[in-house]
Amino acid sequence: MNNERVIQVEGLTKMFGDFTAVNAITFEVNKGEIFGFLSANGAGKTTAMKMLVGISNPTSGKANVAGFDVFTNAEEIKKNIGYMSQKFALYDDLTVKENITFFGGIYGLSRKRIKEKSAILIQELGLEKVANKLVGALPLGWKQKLSFSVSLLHDPKIVFLDEPTGGVDPITRRQFWEMIYKAAHQGTTVFVTTHYMDEAEYCDRVSIMVNGKIEALDTPKKLKEQFKADNMNDVFLKLARG
Amino acid sequence: MKRFIGFIKKEFYHIFRDRRSLFILFGMPIAQILLFGFAITNEINNVDIAILDHSKDATTEEIINKISASKYFSVNQFIEKESDIETIFKKGKVKAVLNFEKDFSKNLIKDHNATLQIITDATDPNTANTISNFVNAILTQYQKELNKDITIEYQIVPRTRMVYNPELKSVYMFVPGVMTIILMLVSAMMTSISITREKELGTMEILLVSPLKPLQVIIGKVFPYIFLSIINALVIIVLSIFIFKMPVQGSLVLLGLESILFIISALALGILISTISATQQTAMMISLMGLMLPVILLSGFIFPISSMPIPLQVISNIIPAKWFIIIIKGIMLKGVGLQYVWKETLILFGMTVFFIGLSVKKYKIRLE
Numbered sequence: 001m002n003n004e005r006v007i008q009v010e011g012l013t014k015m016f017g018d019f020t021a022v023n024a025i026t027f028e029v030n031k032g033e034i035f036g037f038l039s040a041n042g043a044g045k046t047t048a049m050k051m052l053v054g055i056s057n058p059t060s061g062k063a064n065v066a067g068f069d070v071f072t073n074a075e076e077i078k079k080n081i082g083y084m085s086q087k088f089a090l091y092d093d094l095t096v097k098e099n100i101t102f103f104g105g106i107y108g109l110s111r112k113r114i115k116e117k118s119a120i121l122i123q124e125l126g127l128e129k130v131a132n133k134l135v136g137a138l139p140l141g142w143k144q145k146l147s148f149s150v151s152l153l154h155d156p157k158i159v160f161l162d163e164p165t166g167g168v169d170p171i172t173r174r175q176f177w178e179m180i181y182k183a184a185h186q187g188t189t190v191f192v193t194t195h196y197m198d199e200a201e202y203c204d205r206v207s208i209m210v211n212g213k214i215e216a217l218d219t220p221k222k223l224k225e226q227f228k229a230d231n232m233n234d235v236f237l238k239l240a241r242g
Numbered sequence: 243m244k245r246f247i248g249f250i251k252k253e254f255y256h257i258f259r260d261r262r263s264l265f266i267l268f269g270m271p272i273a274q275i276l277l278f279g280f281a282i283t284n285e286i287n288n289v290d291i292a293i294l295d296h297s298k299d300a301t302t303e304e305i306i307n308k309i310s311a312s313k314y315f316s317v318n319q320f321i322e323k324e325s326d327i328e329t330i331f332k333k334g335k336v337k338a339v340l341n342f343e344k345d346f347s348k349n350l351i352k353d354h355n356a357t358l359q360i361i362t363d364a365t366d367p368n369t370a371n372t373i374s375n376f377v378n379a380i381l382t383q384y385q386k387e388l389n390k391d392i393t394i395e396y397q398i399v400p401r402t403r404m405v406y407n408p409e410l411k412s413v414y415m416f417v418p419g420v421m422t423i424i425l426m427l428v429s430a431m432m433t434s435i436s437i438t439r440e441k442e443l444g445t446m447e448i449l450l451v452s453p454l455k456p457l458q459v460i461i462g463k464v465f466p467y468i469f470l471s472i473i474n475a476l477v478i479i480v481l482s483i484f485i486f487k488m489p490v491q492g493s494l495v496l497l498g499l500e501s502i503l504f505i506i507s508a509l510a511l512g513i514l515i516s517t518i519s520a521t522q523q524t525a526m527m528i529s530l531m532g533l534m535l536p537v538i539l540l541s542g543f544i545f546p547i548s549s550m551p552i553p554l555q556v557i558s559n560i561i562p563a564k565w566f567i568i569i570i571k572g573i574m575l576k577g578v579g580l581q582y583v584w585k586e587t588l589i590l591f592g593m594t595v596f597f598i599g600l601s602v603k604k605y606k607i608r609l610e
Contacts, residue, residue, distance in 0.1 A: 079453045085444045098252070102252045108245060
């Protein structure tokens with residue numbers, strides 16, 4: 001892992017009226033890192049992520065993603081990141097191939113490139129038999145994996161995953177994390193939120209937000225030492241209880 | 243541009259793979275135009291009437307014959323006494339009773355004055371009105387025949403001539419209205435549903451995180467519906483010309499351009515609705531209650547605006563459909579050009595610009 005920083009955040013804040021959803025968070029993410037972004041109670045992490053991907057304007061602070069400023073250059077950020085939301089977000093009434101073609105298309109990939117990419121992707125996921133079937137007919141686990149692959153279609157520098165494994169069985173989750181490792185190994189930075197604590201253990205570094213503030217940020221190993229806990233779940237509980 | 247084409251292709255997949263939306267898009271216009279054209283009508287035909295004849299003389303017989311000979315009425319039965327009138331109305335079949343006074347003929351000749359009472363079942367006021375008008379017309383005709391040898395000086399004879407729709411076919415009145423409803427429905431409801439659907443599924447978020455600009459997303463979403471609405475307008479016009487023999491007097495080009503203007507205003511309303519509703523159901527309810535009802539009730543489509551209470555007349559002015567109906571009635575039935583409908587066109591244009599501005603503003607706020 002080198003030390004090139006692909007996300008730099010300083011004092012980033014988001015207020016909704018009087019309510020501070022994200023309270024002056026500061027952190028950095030290195031290239032090729034799997035960065036776990038956890039939060040003890042709801043709102044904060046999704047809001048923070050929305051600011052980083054350029055669909056929500058921060059109230060104050062600084063943030064630089066993939067080399068571009070979120071205030072002034074959100075459009076450039078969008079070209080360089082991938083995003084997968086917690087809701088399964090492919091089109092159910094389009095086939096596997098049509099989904100790939102559509103998302104490749106809106107990221108400006110050439111027709112030839114889309115063809116190559118979709119052939120590789122379909123083969124890697126073992127979807128040859130269902131390539132021309134509607135996505136709605138696939139099991140959830142397959143959809144999630146497909147959705148992740150689609151978010152990597154345009155070779156983004158960073159991929160943001162918002163609770164990607166919600167509602168998926170343990171085996172598929174395992175396979176999903178293998179895909180994440182593979183992407184990270186190839187140099188893609190992975191920024192992932194989750195509420196499964198065993199998944200937090202798989203991350204290179206983990207930050208934990210409580211009431212909109214980052215209360216802990218380190219490798220899972222060091223966090224466990226710091227909080228004298230056996231596993232991430234205990235770390236999390238200690239933080240959440242204050 | 244290439245991104246945009248890919249986007250539109252995707253929209254068409256959505257539309258053509260969803261039977262429900264396909265039905266609304268293409269089944270509805272045809273069903274509505276046929277329904278309004280054939281079933282819902284203000285004309286009367288072979289209405290059952292009853293006769294209560296107290297004098298039973300030559301004159302009354304002649305009048306009864308004239309009435310039953312017309313295609314509008316058929317004499318269902320003769321009753322004998324006043325108390326039967328209510329019974330017969332309660333049975334429901336007979337819509338009117340003609341009550342000839344005693345010594346009808348004698349009074350007419352001696353006093354130059356005889357009374358015929360027309361009692362109509364006004365549970366359906368429109369029909370009741372039409373019936374009484376038609377009976378009056380037949381009586382006037384009969385009186386003229388009686389008086390044809392006598393010249394009366396200083397007589398005012400009103401001659402009514404119905405212009406633009408001489409046969410008073412109600413389909414001529416309904417076609418512009420149905421066209422307005424369909425265009426409103428397809429444009430506003432379908433776009434608002436299709437945009438909220440992306441919000442509901444979470445795909446809108448993905449689209450907004452992509453390099454596509456929000457404006458591109460919106461234009462990509464509405465473009466297929468502009469196209470489909472135009473096809474719908476064409477289908478309606480063709481149906482009304484060939485099945486109902488409705489004449490289109492004015493310029494088809496002007497009609498087309500005005501329709502496109504109205505379609506765009508409806509699309510802007512659709513986008514506006516999608517920005518305030520979180521689910522497809524909400525979007526549908528708002529479209530139906532907020533758009534369809536006013537269009538049907540307050541646009542002058544069914545109920546004439548001039549006979550509404552003043553507050554409703556004022557409200558009707560803010561309904562784009564009202565202006566569009568005035569415009570297309572003018573073009574289709576009267577054959578007028580832009581010089582006669584420029585005011586209405588300008589109002590519609592102003593409304594369209596306002597709605598687009600408002601929805602773009604709302605849409606941006608939502609992204610914050």
